[in-house]
Amino acid sequence: MSIFGWINQKVKEKHEKSIEKSFMRERNYGFRLLKTSQGIMTLAQYEQAKRESLQKKENRRLALETRMRDWSNNRVETTPRKEEKKQELEAKRQEENKKEAEKKAEEKEAEKKAEEKEVEKKAEEKKEKKKWMKPMTSLFMSRGHRVTHFAQ
Numbered sequence: 355m356s357i358f359g360w361i362n363q364k365v366k367e368k369h370e371k372s373i374e375k376s377f378m379r380e381r382n383y384g385f386r387l388l389k390t391s392q393g394i395m396t397l398a399q400y401e402q403a404k405r406e407s408l409q410k411k412e413n414r415r416l417a418l419e420t421r422m423r424d425w426s427n428n429r430v431e432t433t434p435r436k437e438e439k440k441q442e443l444e445a446k447r448q449e450e451n452k453k454e455a456e457k458k459a460e461e462k463e464a465e466k467k468a469e470e471k472e473v474e475k476k477a478e479e480k481k482e483k484k485k486w487m488k489p490m491t492s493l494f495m496s497r498g499h500r501v502t503h504f505a506q
Contacts, residue, residue: 369408369411380401
């Protein structure tokens with residue numbers, strides 16, 4: 355039982371005791387006259403009015419108690435649903451993050467492949483240039499220097 359239930363129980367006991375005391379006073383001293391803000395009345399009439407107000411307070415307390423009980427039951431029922439929704443959202447987020455990571459990885463692979471193709475292309479172009487620019491040494495010597503001719 356929560357603190358509210360404990361307090362609620364104490365208020366309920368207080369109302370019950372007050373109503374019992376009111377009945378006892380009415381039975382024992384109901385004939386006496388009292389001067390109140392409403393005028394002169396017997397103690398019995400005063401106690402009846404007091405019990406009516408206590409009964410209203412008790413009805414209000416009962417309504418609040420049932421509302422609190424319903425709320426707590428509803429909360430207990432909805433708490434697992436909320437946790438399930440949170441887990442579902444978290445799973446969706448993780449899935450989206452995985453998809454984004456996969457897309458980024460694919461993009462990086464595509465970029466690497468494109469760079470490798472460019473590097474291979476440049477290497478082939480260099481080979482082509484070197485092939486055409488490769489010097490051929492001649493066995494002929496002119497004035498002690500080696501004569502080189504480029505292949506055409």
